Amino acid sequence: MAGEISVSVGKNKEAEKTTVIRMRFARSGPPVWLAHLDLMRTFERSVRRAALPIAYTRGFNPRPQLTFALPLGVGLATEDDYVDLTMLEPIDPQSAVDQLNLFLPSGLTVLTGGVVSAKDPSLMSLIQAAEYLLEGQGISAAAKRIAGLPQGQPWLVEKNQKGNMVTVDIRPLLMDMYDESLDRLFIQVKAGSKSNLRPKLFLDALVRLGGLNPLAAADTAITRTKLLIADGSGGLKSPLPRSGAFRQR
Amino acid sequence: MSTVNVPRHVLQSVIKPARYVGGEWGSVHKDLSADDQIRIRFAFCFPDTYEIGMSNLALQILYDLLNKRQDTWCERCFAPWIDMAEQMRILGLPLYSLESYTPLREFDFVGFTLQYELSYTNVLSMLDLGGIPLLSADRKSDDPLVIAGGPVTYNIEPMADFFDLVIIGEGEEVLPELLDLYDANRSLVSRNRREFLRLAARIEGVYVPAFYHVSYHPDGTVAAIRPNEPGLPARIRKRIIRDLDRVGFPLAGIVPSTEIVHDRIFLELFRGCPRGCRFCQAGMIYRPVREKSTDRLVDQALAIERATGYDELGLLSLSTSDYSELAELTDRLLCHLTPRQTSLSLPSLRLDSFSLELMEKASKTRKSGLTFAPEAGTQRLRDVINKNITEDDLLTAMRLAFLGGWKGAKLYFMLGLPTETMDDVEGIADLTRKIEALYNELPKSRRPRRLEMTVSTALFVPKPFTPFQWAAQATPQQLDERIRRLRTLLRSRSVKYQWHDTDTSRLEAILARGDRRLGPVILAAWQRGARFDAWQEHFQMRIWIEALQAAGLDPDFYTVRERSEDEIFPWSHIDIGVSQSYLLSEYRRAQLAQTTPQCRDACSFCGAESFEGGICIGR
Structure with missing residues (x-):
């Protein structure tokens, strides 16, 4: 019996056979209130329930090998997030997507999947920008006000950095901003490990500099609508080629 | 029917908002519009935080049991943390269930599981936030029936004023009968609540505190406890499941998305404990010892592990080493779980070489x-x-x-x-x-x-x-x-x-052996701000001492007073099967430092054999 127990799946030999499946997922409803660690745990357990041939990390505390693109703040919905799953054997991405969807809690949905090269740099390091939709009363007016501030004037907000309050200028982190309709504001911001603007910090700027009501800011619904990586020629592109199945904006 | 809509800014501002939104894998959602199929709405309430309540096996078992009924929808409700409770009060939001966000007061049953005495004030907070009158006597025909079960309900007297009825014994056995009775007498419940309670009190294991009158001696000890309604038993006998293999066990269960205190699958090996430690209440109230068979446990473990996706399975019982086929069980479990990267945790092991070998084997994946x-x-x-x-x-x-x-x-x-x-x-x-x-x-x-x-x-x-x-x-x-x-x-x-801390244990001692005179004390302590008393950062002994003094009660009466052998206890009308004479002989043996063999070595005829179940059979 003891012999059977110590047998592990011959991971070393199979290392070169692993396949990385990148999945685009959305979240809405109750899962919006999960912290990043909760979301990771929820995906891990869902992958286990779905019995996908997932690879495990080594060490004392083996975990399914999942890598997320960019942590999603508590309270944020998303229409365009990514997770890479390392599989022990080749698997058709679409059937992995279909299978996983059967086992995710309601509000989490995998939209598409594709194979990426295991040699690619980590997903997190590729992220360059993100787009968010902010929906809340008075957002458009406040955005207009800060956009009207003189060029060169910094947009200073307070930010908690490892327990210390620091003042940062977020203006250089905003790449684009436009109203789709009244109080539906899209912002495109720098994102990823080098420089990153969290949308809640942008809302702070709207409160501080644009006269947005703080309660309205706290009630604003935030949805991540795009995550973008460099396309290799100075532009940005999606981490997965978009398929017709997903709503395009 | 209404639903509660919590504004975003509230969830944005409280700590751990995931506690308040539900939607977990395995949570049950039923269609209320489907031909009036759901006739009983049951709110299962745990008077502590989500993370503690979701770690409780009774919740998972009863949630599963009740939701298997076509006519019932069982939902969950936990005590909102201080920050959330304050926001709800400010905005006038009623406490709601996590499945359908229905206010507590709109349920047919509001059922609390009481696991420890220091959660009593949270029961009052939840009733109050739920818009339900605190005192049973104040509830009207359209209020829910507020019921309780769990280990501390064996002496529910301090909380007797707040519950309409209490289940003595194992809920799996009593709840289905209670719900059937409710369904058959729905119109009676709204017409004459007391008459319904009279019918319910006829179910063995159902205790309606209002139907029992307690009188006291001038020194504060109990003089007598008598039913004040005809046809009721002088003592309420606990109900148990005789054969655990024949009762349902959740093969899926709710998988919380946010981290909880005991974040793993629980596999219940047996109920009761053969050891007979003299301080241990669980060891007496859950007698007789009843085991599940190894085959059934292995089947259940594998099914639950697949259905939940958990990567840790914990064996649950009062004393793991006393499971009669532990070696076979753990070998079979490890053989299935290890290749699936699932670890086995083994609490409550005896001190012996077998246990250590077992832990060595089990810790191949994670060392505990x-x-x-x-x-x-x-x-x-x-x-x-x-x-x-x-x-x-x-x-x-x-x-x-x-x-x-x-x-x-x-x-x-x-x-x-x-x-x-x-x-x-x-x-x-x-x-x-x-x-x-x-x-x-x-x-x-x-x-x-x-x-x-x-x-x-x-x-x-x-x-x-x-x-x-x-x-x-x-x-x-x-x-x-x-x-x-x-x-x-x-x-x-x-x-x-x-x-x-000594103060916490002192309050626990007051409430554990308390009588009905403590009802107004608990109410007053809650009104003075007692909340989450089991949490060191919120516990304030001063409030309790003041409330006791205001009621003219002396804490020492409950704590440091040794009882005489013929004292009538406030819980004397509850019959757990284990006899008073057995307990007394054990108390006397304790004074002499004499040990008593455990159940498997020699039956002490404690009284639990009268249930004709588990290891008592064949003696």
């Missing part, structure tokens, strides 16, 4: 800490409490542990046990020193590099339905002195000492 509970520092006191562990057992186990690579262990003791003297307290330090010596004597090559011992002392609280129900609790001064002594004696680089 060792915990042992000698409970007392000297053999004399361990004999008093009937804890069948010797110093040799402990030293042998520690030696094997060091050789097996463990750096140490956590040792649990109790302070303030009946007959305890300072010698017994010093015995705890002696034992610890012997373990340190043992470590030092081992060759460096065969022992871990560092020794890390933890000694933890809880304070003894005499509980109803135990041989120590007559005993006095030690005074706060005595307890503080003993803690101080240990703090001095246990000063060592390799030993960490943790101790419990």
Whole structure:
């Protein structure tokens, strides 16, 4: 019996056979209130329930090998997030997507999947920008006000950095901003490990500099609508080629 | 029917908002519009935080059981943390269920599981936030039936004013009958609530506190407890499931998305405990010992592991080593779970070489800490409490542990046990020193590099339905002195000492052996702001002392007073099967430091054999 127990799946030999499946997922409803660690745990357990041939990390505390693109703040919905799953054997991405969807809690949905090269740099390091939709009363007016501030004037907000309050200028982190309709504001911001603007910090700027009501800011619904990586020629592109199945904006 | 809509800014501002939104894998959502199929709405309430409540197996079992009924929808509700409760009050949001966000007051049943006395004020907070009158006597025909079950309901007297009815014994057995009765008498419930309660009280295991009158002697002890309605039994007998293999067990269960306290699958091996430790209430109220078969356990474990996606399975019982086929069970579980990267956790193991080998095997994937509970520092006191562990057992186990690579262990003791003297307290330090010596004597090559011992002392609280129900609790001064002594004696680089607060144990002792006169005290303490009393950061003994004084009650009456052998206890009308005469003989044996063999070695005819179940059969 003891012999059977110590047998592990011959991971070393199979290392070169692993396949990385990148999945685009959305979240809405109750899962919006999960912290990043909760979301990771929820995906891990869902992958286990779905019995996908997932690879495990080594060490004392083996975990399914999942890598997320960019942590999603508590309270944020998303229409365009990514997770890479390392599989022990080749698997058709679409059937992995279909299978996983059967086992995710309601509000989490995998939209598409594709194979990426295991040699690619980590997903997190590729992220360059993100787009968010902010929906809340008075957002458009406040955005207009800060956009009207003189060029060169910094947009200073307070930010908690490892327990210390620091003042940062977020203006250089905003790449684009436009109203789709009244109080539906899209912002495109720098994102990823080098420089990153969290949308809640942008809302702070709207409160501080644009006269947005703080309660309205706290009630604003935030949805991540795009995550973008460099396309290799100075532009940005999606981490997965978009398929017709997903709503395009 | 209404639903509660919590504004985003509220969820944005509270800590851990995931507690308040539901939607977890395995949570049950039913269609209310489907042809009136759902006739009973049941709110299962746990009077503590989400993370604690979701770690409770009773919740998972009863949620599964009730939701298997086509006519019932069971939803969950937990005590909102201070920040959330405050926001809800400001905005006038009623407490709601996590599945359909329905206000508590719109349910047919609001059922609390009571696991510990210090959660009582949270029951009041939840009723109040839910818009339900606190006192049973004030509830009207359209209010829910507020019911309770769980281990502390065996003496529910301090909370008797707040519940319409209480389930004595195992809910799996009683709840289906209660719900059937409710369904058949729906119009009666809204017409004449009292008449419905009269019918319910005829179900064995259902206790309606309002139907029993308690009179007191001038000294505050109980004079008599009598039914004040015709046709009711003088004593309410607990109900049990005779055969655990024949009762449903959740094969999927709710999988919380956010981290909870015990974040793993629980596999219940058996109910009851054959050991008979004299301080232990669970060991008496859950008798007789009833095991599940190994085949069934293995099937259940595999099904649950697949259905939940959990990567850890914990065996659950009062004393894992007493499962009769533990070796076979754990071998079969490990054989299935290890290749699936799922670990097995083994709490409550006895101190022996088999246990250590087992832990070694189980820790292939994850290494866990060792915990042992000698409970007392000297053999004399361990004999008093009937804890069948010797110093040799402990030293042998520690030696094997060091050789097996463990750096140490956590040792649990109790302070303030009946007959305890300072010698017994010093015995705890002696034992610890012997373990340190043992470590030092081992060759460096065969022992871990560092020794890390933890000694933890809880304070003894005499509980109803135990041989120590007559005993006095030690005074706060005595307890503080003993803690101080240990703090001095246990000063060592390799030993960490943790101790419990005396005030908390004092309140627990008041409530555990309390009577109905404490109802107004609990209400007053809650009105003065007592909340989450089990949480050190919120507990305020001052509030409780004031509330007791205002009611003209002396805390010492409940805590440090030894009861006479013929005293009528406030819980005398509850029959757990184990007889008063058995408990008393055990109390007397304790005074003489005489031990009693465990159930499997010799039947002591405690009275539990009258249930004709489990290991009592065939004796």
